[in-house]
Amino acid sequence: xxxxxxxxxxxxxxxxxxxxxxxxxxxxxxxxxxxxxxxxxxxxxxxxxxxxxxxxxxxxxxxxxxxxxxxxxxxxxxxxxxxxxxxxxxxxxxxxxxxxxxxxxxxxxxxxxxxxxxxxxxxxxxxxxxxxxxxxxxxxxxxxxxxxxxxxxxxxxxxxxxxxxxxxxxxxxxxxxxxxxxxxxxxxxxxxxxxxxxxxxxxxxxxxxxxxxxxxxxxxxxxxxxxxxxxxxxxxxxxxxxxxxxxxxxxxxxxxxxxxxxxxxxxxxxxxxxxxxxxxxxxxxxxxxxxxxxxxxxxxxxxxxxxxxxxxxxxxxxxxxxxxxxxxxxxxxxxxxxxxxxxxxxxxxxxxxxxxxxxxxxxxxxxxxxxxxxxxxxxxxxxxxxxxxxxxxxxxxxxxxxxxxxx
Numbered sequence: 001x002x003x004x005x006x007x008x009x010x011x012x013x014x015x016x017x018x019x020x021x022x023x024x025x026x027x028x029x030x031x032x033x034x035x036x037x038x039x040x041x042x043x044x045x046x047x048x049x050x051x052x053x054x055x056x057x058x059x060x061x062x063x064x065x066x067x068x069x070x071x072x073x074x075x076x077x078x079x080x081x082x083x084x085x086x087x088x089x090x091x092x093x094x095x096x097x098x099x100x101x102x103x104x105x106x107x108x109x110x111x112x113x114x115x116x117x118x119x120x121x122x123x124x125x126x127x128x129x130x131x132x133x134x135x136x137x138x139x140x141x142x143x144x145x146x147x148x149x150x151x152x153x154x155x156x157x158x159x160x161x162x163x164x165x166x167x168x169x170x171x172x173x174x175x176x177x178x179x180x181x182x183x184x185x186x187x188x189x190x191x192x193x194x195x196x197x198x199x200x201x202x203x204x205x206x207x208x209x210x211x212x213x214x215x216x217x218x219x220x221x222x223x224x225x226x227x228x229x230x231x232x233x234x235x236x237x238x239x240x241x242x243x244x245x246x247x248x249x250x251x252x253x254x255x256x257x258x259x260x261x262x263x264x265x266x267x268x269x270x271x272x273x274x275x276x277x278x279x280x281x282x283x284x285x286x287x288x289x290x291x292x293x294x295x296x297x298x299x300x301x302x303x304x305x306x307x308x309x310x311x312x313x314x315x316x317x318x319x320x321x322x323x324x325x326x327x328x329x330x331x332x333x334x335x336x337x338x339x340x341x342x343x344x345x346x347x348x349x350x351x352x353x354x355x356x357x358x359x360x361x362x363x364x365x366x367x368x369x370x371x372x373x374x375x376x377x378x379x380x381x382x383x384x385x386x387x388x389x390x391x392x393x394x395x396x397x398x399x400x401x402x403x404x405x406x407x
Contacts, residue, residue, distance in 0.1 A: 127218030
């Protein structure tokens, strides 16, 4: 959502990437970690040179011979807005443009902006869309700035072209004040043969903002709004859903809580989480404040993944918008088991985490679009190795293929 984040604005770090031998695919991770690679720098002639909310997807459904990463970010080029789609076939060491994604509401109006991207690759057919179709969702805000539109696009050719599929939800003008009625921040997950699009929703007069989802079996028709996190306290603003399935079959749901009561000075958008048996059943789950063993409370824009390495219960890894460090948990989200670890990357708003197949899923690609509110940022990316993961001599590259993202 569009809010001011009260964090200490450290200088955003961008370092030359390290030399590393190729390690993909089909073998143990060969060579050093990729550090901070520059993916995209906005052209100097653009009046607005922001690159927040970067997102990355690993194309894995066909166990592709050449592993492919796609990335995009929110940007504001002059004229009819679009998102660049960049591709890497060498584990993020180099990137190139393969397409531009245009959205329906903005293209129809000839202007506006597109915010809050998220990728998802289908592991099985949904309606007319075959397995391997890539979905791209975002919030299209037309030129008159009078509506917010969560749309879904599809690509049948691994991101080289895109078509409009449907609009999941429509809200009012992009205004983050309680009492306004926009929708924000879509996230996609598949569960029980249904696609769920999760988002932040200000349209319910009982809540300044809540988290909700809608489901579809064909990506064209969408079911009713179902609450995921809706507090009785009207003023609280839960936002920015991410969900990960853990090895015990349960799901962890992370979100920021605007005007969080626990530490309103240092963590005004404190990260909270819930754990449930289904990603469609979080409203009744217990909310927890995330506080690490060193007393840090992450604040704003959490992004959460789970990987099976690092211990017998695997590792939850979470980023946020206030710290360069990452927060990990090796006990399936136990409240007292959060640890802060160095990431090797800078602070950034809504950094994305992508579990990679190298080294038995012990490597996470971190994509960073820069600090919130800065008018001159760049997109960078690099590796993070999960603490406690086995050495490369003991592991091989993993490809789960069909079912990699099915729950």
